[in-house]
Amino acid sequence: MLILAFDTATEAATSALVDDGEVLAERVSRAQTLLEDVDALLRQGGAHPRDLDALAVGVGPGSFTGVRIGLAAARGLALALDVSGAGVSTLAALAAGAPGALPVVDARRREIFTLADGEPAVLAPEALDLDPGTVCVGDGARRYRELLEEKGAEVPPDGDERHLPRARFHAALARDFGPVELVEPLYLRVPDAEQAVKR
Amino acid sequence: MILGIETSCDETAAALVTGEGEIRASVVSSQADLHARYGGVVPEVASRRHLELVTPVIREALSEAGATLDDVDRVAVTQGPGLIGALLVGLAAAKAVAWARRLPLVPVDHLNGHVASLYLQPDPLEPPFLCLLASGGHTMLLDVRGHGEHELLGTTLDDAAGEAFDKGARLLGLGYPGGRELDRLARDGDPKAYAFPVARVPGLDFSFSGLKTALLYAVRDLTPEELEARKADLAASYQHAIVRALVERVREAAAQAGRETIAVVGGVAANSELRASLPDARLAPLALCTDNAAMIASAARFTPAVAYPGYLGLDAYASR
Ligand SMILES: [Zn+2]
Numbered sequence: 001m002l003i004l005a006f007d008t009a010t011e012a013a014t015s016a017l018v019d020d021g022e023v024l025a026e027r028v029s030r031a032q033t034l035l036e037d038v039d040a041l042l043r044q045g046g047a048h049p050r051d052l053d054a055l056a057v058g059v060g061p062g063s064f065t066g067v068r069i070g071l072a073a074a075r076g077l078a079l080a081l082d083v084s085g086a087g088v089s090t091l092a093a094l095a096a097g098a099p100g101a102l103p104v105v106d107a108r109r110r111e112i113f114t115l116a117d118g119e120p121a122v123l124a125p126e127a128l129d130l131d132p133g134t135v136c137v138g139d140g141a142r143r144y145r146e147l148l149e150e151k152g153a154e155v156p157p158d159g160d161e162r163h164l165p166r167a168r169f170h171a172a173l174a175r176d177f178g179p180v181e182l183v184e185p186l187y188l189r190v191p192d193a194e195q196a197v198k199r
Numbered sequence: 200m201i202l203g204i205e206t207s208c209d210e211t212a213a214a215l216v217t218g219e220g221e222i223r224a225s226v227v228s229s230q231a232d233l234h235a236r237y238g239g240v241v242p243e244v245a246s247r248r249h250l251e252l253v254t255p256v257i258r259e260a261l262s263e264a265g266a267t268l269d270d271v272d273r274v275a276v277t278q279g280p281g282l283i284g285a286l287l288v289g290l291a292a293a294k295a296v297a298w299a300r301r302l303p304l305v306p307v308d309h310l311n312g313h314v315a316s317l318y319l320q321p322d323p324l325e326p327p328f329l330c331l332l333a334s335g336g337h338t339m340l341l342d343v344r345g346h347g348e349h350e351l352l353g354t355t356l357d358d359a360a361g362e363a364f365d366k367g368a369r370l371l372g373l374g375y376p377g378g379r380e381l382d383r384l385a386r387d388g389d390p391k392a393y394a395f396p397v398a399r400v401p402g403l404d405f406s407f408s409g410l411k412t413a414l415l416y417a418v419r420d421l422t423p424e425e426l427e428a429r430k431a432d433l434a435a436s437y438q439h440a441i442v443r444a445l446v447e448r449v450r451e452a453a454a455q456a457g458r459e460t461i462a463v464v465g466g467v468a469a470n471s472e473l474r475a476s477l478p479d480a481r482l483a484p485l486a487l488c489t490d491n492a493a494m495i496a497s498a499a500r501f502t503p504a505v506a507y508p509g510y511l512g513l514d515a516y517a518s519r
Contacts, residue, residue: 032287035294035511049299064243065284068250072288075254076295080268181254191243 002051003174004041004077005167007058008034008070009090010105010139014058016167017041023168031069038073049077055085056174058165060186061113061120062090062105067185078180085180088170091115094138096169098162102130104140104148112140113188122188137162200264202271202296203496204257206289207281207309208336209233209240210489211252213260215271216496221320224263225486225493226256231376238375239365246284253292260492268300275499278306279516281336286515294511303504306513307495310337311347313464315498316487318346324481329458331449333473334465334489335361335376338405340448342456346501352452353403360441360467363407367437370411370418371430381434382470388435390472393417395440403452410440442472449477464488 006015008031015037017024024045027037042049057074060067074085091113094103104125105113112125125144130136132152141148142163145155156162200223205212214225230248234240261267276293279286297304313332317324330341330349338355358366361378368377373384395413398406414437418426426433445467453461461480467473469488487494505513 032514033512034291035298036508039298039508039511049301065246065287068246068284068288069291072250072253072291073295075250076292077299079254079257079292080296080299185247185250187247191241191247193237193241193244196237 001053002047003054003056003171004038004052005056005171005174006034006038006070007090007093007165007167007170008066009058009060009062010066010165011063012139012164013037013066014164014167015041016171017045017047018168018171019045021172026166026168028164031066034069034073049081052081052083054083054174054177055180056167056170057085057087057180057183058090058093058167058170059087059183060090061107061122061188064187067187071183071185074180074183084177085183086174086177087183088173089120089186090165091120092173093165093169096173097164097166098135098137101135101137101162104136104138104144106140106143112144114140120186120188138165139163200266200270201273201275201496201499202257202260203492203499204253204274204276204289204293205312205490205492205495206249206253206285207277207279208285208490209245210491211249211256212490212492213256214492214496215260215264215266216319216493218500219320220318220323220497220500222493223266224260225491226260226263227489227491228252228256235375238369240282242282242284245282246288249285249288253288257292257296268296271300271302273303273305273499273504275305275307275496277309277312277495278513279309280518281309283515283517290513290515294513298507298511301507303506304510304513305499305502305504306510307498307502310339311498311502312494314341314343314349315501316464316483316494317462317481318500319487319493319497324460324462327458328460328462328481329449329453329456330462330464331445332465333360333445333463333467335359335365337465340403340452342458347498352456353405353448355405355407356400357406357408358411360405360407360445361465363411363441364438364467364470366411367414370414371434378466379469381438382472384431385435385438385472388431388433390435390439392429392432393436395436397440397444403448403455405444405448407441407444410437438470438472442470442476445473446476
């Protein structure tokens with residue numbers, strides 16, 4: 001099964017072409033150039049778009065615009081190629097790439113997306129409850145390195161690839177492939193305007 | 200056939216148009232109701248909805264046209280100007296469809312799109328002409344010399360004409376978007392009841408912000424009962440002031456550019472008083488006045504296509 005996987009939820013967009021578990025090619029760039037990566041992956045893997053069997057797409061949490069670029073591309077691909085797809089949480093992919101570590105994604109506005117009791121959550125980095133020695137990975141861990149290290153966490157050097165939600169893990173984690181239009185973004189925050197109306 | 204995709208503001212739209220400019224399908228999913236509770240378009244809310252709707256509208260356009268993607272030879276998409284997060288949804292989907300099918304992509308300027316709504320069948324207009332583009336986001340006088348070739352003669356210095364309509368409607372308690380409601384109410388009112396001033400600015404530019412303030416003052420001094428009684432007169436007078444300013448400037452611009460044909464496009468082209476005040480002008484068909492994808496596909500007929508793989512890294516732009 002030839003799977004095209006990508007995640008554009010964080011600043012570094014990742015993508016991978018995986019055939020029955022074997023990683024044929026991998027890329028890291030930006031959400032805006034995702035399709036360039038996809039094109040390069042297929043050329044590297046000697047595949048044609050029609051050869052794709054399924055998509056594995058990062059659904060966030062992360063940058064709202066980034067998440068949407070990935071999902072809009074996935075929906076366009078599915079429409080044109082009639083392939084199925086599955087969504088994979090960006091946090092789950094990060095965790096899979098760094099076993100035992102806590103994934104921390106920058107949520108901007110001095111907040112982070114992370115797993116609290118195994119569930120995706122948005123909170124202030126100060127509010128994070130950590131066991132000493134916990135390894136924290138992700139762009140949020142990099143951004144709040146000092147604060148997390150003060151709490152006794154261990155944050156790998158900035159260039160460490162464990163900070164990236166690498167798409168090979170999306171391909172590995174993807175389950176229950178179905179219509180890509182049913183793969184929903186994981187925003188974890190309502191739009192500001194909505195909050196204002198509710199008040 | 201050209202597949203057009205438009206997601207620049209609060210309409211998610213897809214269309215299929217032939218190379219000769221015949222509309223085979225034009226699907227527009229308006230988000231107006233969604234944004235009404237906020238009193239205006241909220242970019243994050245709009246972008247979320249675009250993602251939900253972008254492929255369903257394409258699917259619907261294909262089925263309406265009785266076509267499949269095999270019949271499509273070009274994908275056209277709005278690249279800007281507009282809400283950047285909203286544009287990126289349409290662009291990502293368009294790139295993906297084009298890439299998967301190895302089709303060329305035509306990045307279209309939204310304003311060119313509005314002008315190109317006049318080039319569609321059954322009665323396409325041929326340049327040159329003087330074009331007023333008036334919508335919620337834009338008020339522009341364009342000397343259109345050829346397909347996709349125009350010079351900007353004048354624009355608004357503050358609010359767009361459609362924005363002035365919507366803000367006036369809100370002051371009169373007509374909800375959002377209120378331009379259409381204000382137009383309806385104005386038919387029962389006296390356009391001469393109030394003398395609302397429209398600022399004369401040099402050249403061929405517009406200014407509508409003073410007008411809105413004048414309406415605010417007029418409304419502020421009224422009790423709720425008085426406002427109810429005078430609402431139609433206020434709407435009629437306010438609309439008359441906007442339309443008069445537009446018509447005067449359009450005539451001046453046409454004379455200055457030496458154009459005999461005047462055309463009006465954009466959401467405000469649906470206004471009944473404006474249509475009546477320019478009886479000799481070419482007006483975009485009502486269905487093509489507000490944002491739609493048929494106009495984007497139409498513009499693509501006169502815009503160079505980018506061949507695969509040149510468009511894969513293409514970015515959207517919020518403004519020019
Ligand atoms: Zn428009």
